[in-house]
Amino acid sequence: MGFTVAEKIIKAHLIDGQMETGSEIAIKIDQTLTQDATGTMAYLQFESMGLDRVQTELSVSYVDHNTLQEDWKNMDDHRYLQSVAARYGIWFSRPGNGICHQVHLERFGLPGKTLLGSDSHTPTGGGLGMLAIGAGGLDVAVAMGGGAFHLIMPKIVGVHLTGRLKGSTSAKDIILELLRRETVKGGVGTIYEYFGEGVASLSVTQRATICNMGAELGATTSLFPSDEITKQFLDMRSRGNQWLPLQADPDAQYARIIEINLDTLQPMIAQPHSPDNVIDVASITGIPVDQVVIGSCTNSSLEDLAAVASIVKGKVIDPRVSAGITPGSRTTLLAAEKAGILGELIRAGFRILESACGPCIGMGFAPKSGGISLRTFNRNFEGRSGTADARVYLCSPETAAAAALTGQITNPNQFTIDHTNLDTYLLAGIELADDGMLIPPVAIEEAKKITIERGPNIKPCPSPEPIPDSIQLPVLLKTGDNISTDDIMPAGAKVLPLRSNIPEISKFVFTRLDPDFWKRAKEVGSCIIVGGNNYGQGSSREHAALAPMYLGVKAVLVKSYARIHKANLVNYGILPLIFIDPEDYHKIDQNDQLELAHLHSLLETGSSSFEIFNKTKNLIIRVKLDVDDRSRRILRAGGLVPYTRSGGN
Ligand code: F3S
Secondary structure, three states, X not given: OEXXXXXXXXXXXXXXOOOOXXXXXXXXXXXXXXXXXXXXXXXXXXXXXXXXXXXXXXXXXXXXXXXXXXXXXXXXXXXXXXXXXXXXXXXXXXXXXXXXXXXXXHHOOOOOOEEEEOOOOHHHHHHHOOEEEEOXXXXXXXXXXXXXXXXXXXXXXXXXXXXXXOOOOXXXXXXXXXXXXXXXXXXXXXXXXEEOHHHHHOOHHHHXXXXXXXXXXXXXXXXXXXXXXXXXXXXXXXOHHHOOOEOOOOOEOOOEEXXXXXXXXXXXXXXXXXXXXXXXXXXXXXXXXXXXXXXXXXXXXXXXXXXXXXXXXXXXXXXXXXXXXXXOEHHHHHHHHHOOHHXXXXXXXXXXXOOOOHHHHOOOOOOOOOOEEEEOOOOOOOOOOOOOOOEEEEOOHHHHHHHHHHOEOOOHHXXXXXXXXXXXXHHOOOOOOOOOOXXXXXXXXXXXXXXXXXXXXXXXXXXXXXXXXXXXXXXXXXXXOOOEHHHHOOOOOOOHHHOOOHHHHHHHOOOOOOOOHHHHHHHHOOEEEEOOOOEOEOOOOOHHXXXXXXXXXXXXXXXXXXXXXXXXXXXXXXXXXXXXXXXXXXXXXXXXXXXXXXXXXXXXXXXXXEEEEEOOOOEEEEEEOOOOHHHHHHHHHOOHHHHHHOOOO
């Protein structure tokens, strides 16, 4: 039997385990990336390993999330990140240089390589035929130290693309359609691999948009083959000599095949407040729009900007709409200027924002109170825009541009896209911005002389305490389904500058659901959280495990988890428990006292199910610890740092 593209890459990087769905495997990581919101902790942890240099082929530290400098805190973090990068042989992308995934695609991504990133949208690299996986910062620190990345071998689901996109339908509509069908839980334990004749009609940046938002499916990653289109993309960026062809074997087997016919696909839109609440645009046209934002790591490429420019060329944005653009990188911005695209956008009335995450993470450009915002982003969780009662829709750049002109949700198929400007420009090759904003590593002898800058905002990373054998825990919070890492550990202008200061940032844990959570947690010392399905969906931020750990959360008991958050809980020594019967969720109320006994033997013997006692209601609840053997050893050691220090791998 032949291999899929994903299997070929995994096979070439397999260090331990069997390539059978559901088995524990360990793979070698070629490249890593971090962003600033997760990077400071990752580098503090890397430093504690005592190495002289990263052990990967290439590691990059990006500053893109928190680029605003309202006071000294962010700048302290940026200087720490820059000096750590210089000290340990890491590339450094300065604030304003661009969004990590867009810059990585342009500058570093390569077919056939593995990439581990401390950001959940790392799978963007799958557009180039990479196996690119999002993980917690601690896992990335281990990979930088030369350690393997451990995961459960996912099932490989094939997405068969036929036909060709028509009119103003775009790559974003493909992934929105997949989200409509598969939902935000549909991709757990899955790699989505795209194949079929439709692939050849999609550019690398279109493929990257699809892989980027595959993260919203809960997937391990998504990827495309590497073909002539991939070669052209690399050629245009003077990297054609690094190209490698990579196709699935003709007799490769997929666990399941999803058919999408691009000929008949229509513009789609995700309604508030979930990326899978998808409907075709034509069904909801006419809804008035207050704000339009083009950008984020999903849709901020030159082609995205060109599509918008083509629609708004010679016209002016509706006066009721506030419209902004965050170009994916300074290279994109420079190219848009040279191709005449930037001028069209400016003349139409778009505000040009910095090349950074910005509005995607509630950092500037929030909608008006109760406003409707159309965004080309990947997430529309309540409050993420920076405005608690805003209603955010997710759509393609084409749909966003149409709404910007008309002031209401509009089917973009009534506009014609003309790529002549872009095509002429691309033929001449992309000029990579050479402005000192991307700093290469220095030689090891020089690097050893560099002093790492630690301002007062850089506090040591607290260590977890090993789980006791038996413990009684109050249920300090009971939540519903689809709790996101934004709900657990919000981002935004007030919170992000504290990401290197766990005692302070922990005061924001669960503030959206319970503003006094941190005070109550401090009072009780140790506690458990109870939740519903898909707990911890959304971003990879490990602060959503680290800060609760600091506050004394010893266990979480839910119906199901999002992959990265579950791994982060394990890494910080928090027991990720699951109800065996989801109906038992109703047998626990907030403030109930739960007794957990014989935890050490549970972790050591590998038995997965056990009973906990609800002392308040005098009843027994059966739960499961559904983790692999290595995760059990990590939990027994009290977390990944103590586990690694004690020689675990
Ligand atoms: Fe940044 Fe938003 Fe992507 S925070 S990395 S643009 S999901």
